[in-house]
Amino acid sequence: MHPAAPATPELPLVLDGVTIDYGERRAVDRLSLTVRPGEIYGLLGSNGAGKSSTIKAVVGIVRPRAGSIRVFGEETTANPIGVKERIGYVPETSLLYEGLTPREFLEFVAGVRRLDGATAAARMRAYASAFRLGSELEEPIATLSLGTRQKILLIAAFLHQPRLLVLDEPLNGLDPRTVRLVKELLGRYVAQDGRGVLFSTHTMEVAQELCRRIGILDRGVLQGEGTLPELRSRIAQGDATLEEIYLRLTREDEGLAETLRSLEGP
Amino acid sequence: MGWREASRLAEVAFLEVSVQAIYAFRQGTPVPPTESHLLVRRSRRRVAQSKAIIGALLCFLAFGSALLLRASDAQRALFVPPALPVGLFDAAVLTALVSLVVALLWWTGLQALPTLLTSGVLDVLAPLPLDAADLRRVAAIVYFRLFDVPIAVVLLSVPLAVGWALGLWAGLAILPATLSAVAFALALSLLTGRFFVRRIQGSRGGGGRTIVRWAYLVLWLVPAFGMLGFLTLAPAFFGLLEHLATATLSPASYLVMIAYPFSMAVLPVLAAGGRGAMDLGAFPLSWVATADALYGVLAGVAGIWLCGSVGNVGLLPASVPKGPPEPVGTLDLQRPALAVLTKDLRIASRTPGFAFLILLPLLDALALGLVSVLGTPSPPAARGLAFGAVSAAALLATFFGPAFFALEVLAHSYARTLPLSQRSVVLGKTLLVVGIYLAASLLVLGITLTRVPAGALFSAFVAAELPAVAAGALLELGILYRWGRLRGPPVTNLYAGTFNILLVSLPGLIVVGLPLLAYGVVGLGEMALLGLAELAACAPFALGRGRS
Numbered sequence: 001m002h003p004a005a006p007a008t009p010e011l012p013l014v015l016d017g018v019t020i021d022y023g024e025r026r027a028v029d030r031l032s033l034t035v036r037p038g039e040i041y042g043l044l045g046s047n048g049a050g051k052s053s054t055i056k057a058v059v060g061i062v063r064p065r066a067g068s069i070r071v072f073g074e075e076t077t078a079n080p081i082g083v084k085e086r087i088g089y090v091p092e093t094s095l096l097y098e099g100l101t102p103r104e105f106l107e108f109v110a111g112v113r114r115l116d117g118a119t120a121a122a123r124m125r126a127y128a129s130a131f132r133l134g135s136e137l138e139e140p141i142a143t144l145s146l147g148t149r150q151k152i153l154l155i156a157a158f159l160h161q162p163r164l165l166v167l168d169e170p171l172n173g174l175d176p177r178t179v180r181l182v183k184e185l186l187g188r189y190v191a192q193d194g195r196g197v198l199f200s201t202h203t204m205e206v207a208q209e210l211c212r213r214i215g216i217l218d219r220g221v222l223q224g225e226g227t228l229p230e231l232r233s234r235i236a237q238g239d240a241t242l243e244e245i246y247l248r249l250t251r252e253d254e255g256l257a258e259t260l261r262s263l264e265g266p
Numbered sequence: 267m268g269w270r271e272a273s274r275l276a277e278v279a280f281l282e283v284s285v286q287a288i289y290a291f292r293q294g295t296p297v298p299p300t301e302s303h304l305l306v307r308r309s310r311r312r313v314a315q316s317k318a319i320i321g322a323l324l325c326f327l328a329f330g331s332a333l334l335l336r337a338s339d340a341q342r343a344l345f346v347p348p349a350l351p352v353g354l355f356d357a358a359v360l361t362a363l364v365s366l367v368v369a370l371l372w373w374t375g376l377q378a379l380p381t382l383l384t385s386g387v388l389d390v391l392a393p394l395p396l397d398a399a400d401l402r403r404v405a406a407i408v409y410f411r412l413f414d415v416p417i418a419v420v421l422l423s424v425p426l427a428v429g430w431a432l433g434l435w436a437g438l439a440i441l442p443a444t445l446s447a448v449a450f451a452l453a454l455s456l457l458t459g460r461f462f463v464r465r466i467q468g469s470r471g472g473g474g475r476t477i478v479r480w481a482y483l484v485l486w487l488v489p490a491f492g493m494l495g496f497l498t499l500a501p502a503f504f505g506l507l508e509h510l511a512t513a514t515l516s517p518a519s520y521l522v523m524i525a526y527p528f529s530m531a532v533l534p535v536l537a538a539g540g541r542g543a544m545d546l547g548a549f550p551l552s553w554v555a556t557a558d559a560l561y562g563v564l565a566g567v568a569g570i571w572l573c574g575s576v577g578n579v580g581l582l583p584a585s586v587p588k589g590p591p592e593p594v595g596t597l598d599l600q601r602p603a604l605a606v607l608t609k610d611l612r613i614a615s616r617t618p619g620f621a622f623l624i625l626l627p628l629l630d631a632l633a634l635g636l637v638s639v640l641g642t643p644s645p646p647a648a649r650g651l652a653f654g655a656v657s658a659a660a661l662l663a664t665f666f667g668p669a670f671f672a673l674e675v676l677a678h679s680y681a682r683t684l685p686l687s688q689r690s691v692v693l694g695k696t697l698l699v700v701g702i703y704l705a706a707s708l709l710v711l712g713i714t715l716t717r718v719p720a721g722a723l724f725s726a727f728v729a730a731e732l733p734a735v736a737a738g739a740l741l742e743l744g745i746l747y748r749w750g751r752l753r754g755p756p757v758t759n760l761y762a763g764t765f766n767i768l769l770v771s772l773p774g775l776i777v778v779g780l781p782l783l784a785y786g787v788v789g790l791g792e793m794a795l796l797g798l799a800e801l802a803a804c805a806p807f808a809l810g811r812g813r814s
Contacts, residue, residue, distance in 0.1 A: 023301040059683040084685035091680055099613035107597050111605030112686045121597040140616065 012196025375455025402577020
């Protein structure tokens, strides 16, 4: 168990020694990281690296076996409802209430978040217009495409203007215009009011373009963390791309050439 | 690919359907912190348990009917008018049995088919290098696997039970009715499942469309309601049968004779005792024979249609609503508990399994209310029927708490990230349960008042039972929440979690049933006091901690 870090109310998110197990399998091992005000923190890792497990622990879906998670200084276990009020979340998979339409779903989310009806409606209209959603708002979610579902989840995440956004592969399934729009939106959004964003992705370009600091997860362990220059200095290669840094830190570059050769044979 | 290879693939596909039925990962349930092979084993076991429960129920119905068929004259007189010939009584019992078989198998399909459709398991197989015929074969096997145990139980237990009660020839003569019941039930399940995908699940939002959806669901569920409706309407049915034994047959009597499954239920009675057992003339019997021939052909057509269509189950294209785009709507926001209630109602309006639960007590109340008016019983008897309907609605309500909790399993991963307290969820669902009870009771009240001017007493009875209904729902939801905190979201899927629903519903049944018993012993005031005491005890249990 890690010693408790001092309370830092101004920090959007602090993870301290978080460990997550699924039965015998350890998904995340003593992970500590901090999302600072005004920062988009990128969590980078290959499939199964522990990104989604970390994010699920932050938003209260998974209970860590050890460690603590604080959102704006508040322990998630001490006041789960209060913490959830401050978080906007986009899950990795767009599994929603298939039997509702997006408008009905957003009504439910806004009602649970006790938003004012006029404000919530105005925000919904603004985001729906930005994402070019029209009649889809009245069609059952079961019939919508992956990209449209993702847009609905993004609207639900922004609807209450949370101070911490937790986004798990939020650009999945989106068209290029919407990807651009979300990137711009996040950049402007995080600049206000001491907000923070935890952003999980396995796309290097997105992380490099969008995130101020990046944490590289590999098999549940944080292998490196920092800004791009800091990470470059970590591998002593000043012009390295994020992909090169990632492959070096996770040692996934080892044997890559041999693997490629083996695929050429058959 | 032959049937053997198709069976092997179907086994894998059915396992996936089982896992989805239990854990609903594709609908947003988080993966429990357990080894995956344990999840698979648990899924297999729970699906087998559920099939076994349905099979046991069918077996119980078959041999329960056999006991009625073996009843003495004195025992029979307790249920039916004394003038009713034994043969007609036997035919009525067998009619009820076959009706219940159809209704129960159909209901099973109604619960299981949406799981099969939403599991996406056949969509995974579609891109594989399998030709269309192979894929249809796999789909057909998976569909029949949903019913395998119940069908086997029906085909064995019904002829055995009837043979035990009425003799070997009667046991063989019930086979056409049994086979046709299976064919009709499976075909109806598939037909209504397709209807569900096309007309209900794909329906757009908006108040007017919600009403249309509910209307569709009522139309669809009325036949499935046969399980309860038949028992409810049994007295009126026996009354009609009495006319069959009279010399002058009315048009209604002819309708009964040719109605399915009565016309087929007559066959074992004739096989057991000849024409004399029925006291029916040659002319009415010719009607029965003609109807049976037609039902035989119809069952054959249903079977052929089923075999031809079942291969497409799960491969249906997603329903896309037609019509011009609509303007972006406004938001109608409610407090969290009411938001949960509204969400549940909206989901239920596109999910027949849940809609069935809401409509069941309402339809039962309607049927009992109509019997109390159309059956022209004496005012005390009508009042007794009305009280019975309210009691039935209260007892049925004990199954709603766990069933509506199953809605929380949908999109559970997402819902758990919302600032939604246990108090709000429990309150929302309790409101729904109480609302259904009140709606059913008011329906009975409205109908019964046309015949029995006892509105004050009736309203007092409904009000006195109300706290117990709320207490029962709170107790069940409190248990489920505690269960969830210990072991992850409890499994309460309507089909696969039958065992769990029963476990949680038993305490609820006791809480709801005690005041009803108290009414019979001590009176209305004590009944209300007991209900209030239960509510005072159960409310802190379920609402005491405001955490999610």
